[in-house]
Amino acid sequence: MTILVVLVLLGLHSAAAVIHSLKNLVTGSSQAPNFPEFVAVGMVDDVQVDHYDSNTRRREPKQDWVNRLIEDDPNFWESPEEILRVHQQLYNDSIGPLMHSFDQTGGVHILQVMIGCEWDDETGDVNGSTWIGYDGEDFISFDLKTEKWIARKQQAEIIKQKWDTNRALNAWLTHYIIQRCPYYLKKFVNYGRSSLMRTDLPSVSLLQKTPSSPVSCFATGFYPDRAKMFWRKDGEELHENVELGEILPNHDGSFQMNVDLDLSSVRPEDWRKYECVFWLSGVNDDIITKLDKAAIKSNEGPSGFPLGAVIGGVVVLLLLVVGIVGFFLWKKNNNWFQPANTTDVSSSSLSSSVEVQNTGL
Known part of the structure; x- marks a missing residue:
């Protein structure tokens, strides 16, 4: 199946606010030829910082200050590549079973994945979330406190049961959201502060x-x-x-x-x-x-x-609008994040190279 991946640019965020966000976004649609099978983008305070697709298989910086970060830390992209593999695995293992659960045999259908975090640079509080949407509606999300999935649709119940047993995936998601995601976010903010904190009065x-x-x-x-x-x-x-x-x-x-x-x-x-x-x-x-x-x-x-x-x-x-024809914006609710229980998982209890297995449905 050929897949069109559409970027989700949403959730407005102030560059001058003390709360910063990092969102890893993927959106795809089935049965759309001549497009990459997989695309992912990173958004810092809703500013795009990178781009990856399955055709080029390269993660490309989209801001000058991101280029400076890479020059100073050439290995910065090595670990974040892992989240791209998780996104792609979640996508590839989901689209077919999702269509089957909705009794769909063809047509264009939208699947979206977001893994992200928020960090308050005054209090140090960290929140995060993982959600998956299908055909423009919430489908399933991940609860950090219980490391279990929450079905948002009846058709998601069978997927919830499968993913709840995948302890490696769920532990990786928890560790990424409350440990690694804030680490990358702080680095981004440090290098892009002058741009991200810009405010012009009208x-x-x-x-x-x-x-x-x-x-x-x-x-x-x-x-x-x-x-x-x-x-x-x-x-x-x-x-x-x-x-x-x-x-x-x-x-x-x-x-x-x-x-x-x-x-x-x-x-x-x-x-x-x-x-x-x-x-x-x-x-x-x-x-x-x-x-x-x-x-x-x-x-x-x-x-x-x-x-x-x-x-x-x-x-x-x-x-x-002409430039983003084919892109699908579905999430308008800014309240994406639920508080993360930072005491549930420590950085020492999880390997940064945990292998995600058996996410198939």
Whole structure:
């Protein structure tokens, strides 16, 4: 069977936050010819750091600071190669039985694997998780405390029973998540700190197409893309008569977003009670913009609505969409990680070269 592997780029994470993440991601689909059978990527704070596929059989750095790390430590990739073998074994041993359990005989079907960890560089706390998704839904996950698998679908029960007996695989996963994954993550953060910790504040404007149109609070030029915008009245966040736009990329690598407020039922004398709030992860102070009629820009005239910036962001987004055709984004929930019990497994009790065997279903 030929397999198309699709990258999962998800879970937003602030480069300036004290909690850092390392995610090893694999996604594949069946019956898609002329594509590698296996692809894996590493993501540090949701920035891609490497790429591997079964055609080249090479792990390639994707950041300059990763290249510097490899130059200083030429053996850095040797141990992480093991997780690629685990991913590939989980994938190869799963796709056929999964299709059988769902009574599927053909067609394109998506399988995804994530093994990752989070590390708080202030408290030293480590959390981690392993999950597998199938056709866009959670299928099975690994419980670090019990070293057992949790079936998320009825069809996963038989797979859970098989994998629960594979002590070598489960011990390796536990050891990797709470010992080795944080080690690699700390090295990545040490070398990429200046890039990963970058924060750029936006310019914020109030825009309105016509006097009867909603007022749009528009922020552009911020980085990273872990941000939030909302309207509030008398200090309380509003949810009614508010429309939140998506975060879009600008041509320079920064981002833009907007949130609209319908004022059709608001008396002019009450406008002063409203304000727009922009929050950027890793920045202590919010950017607050008071609703002031005199500050609102229209889409008429050279100083009006910045259509160029908006259109530019949309064009960039369309180009990105074209560039990632065939890629499948399925996981939108950021809460991937469950606390790891760091007392369950010690680094001395597990060999770093443990051989994973009998993962077949």
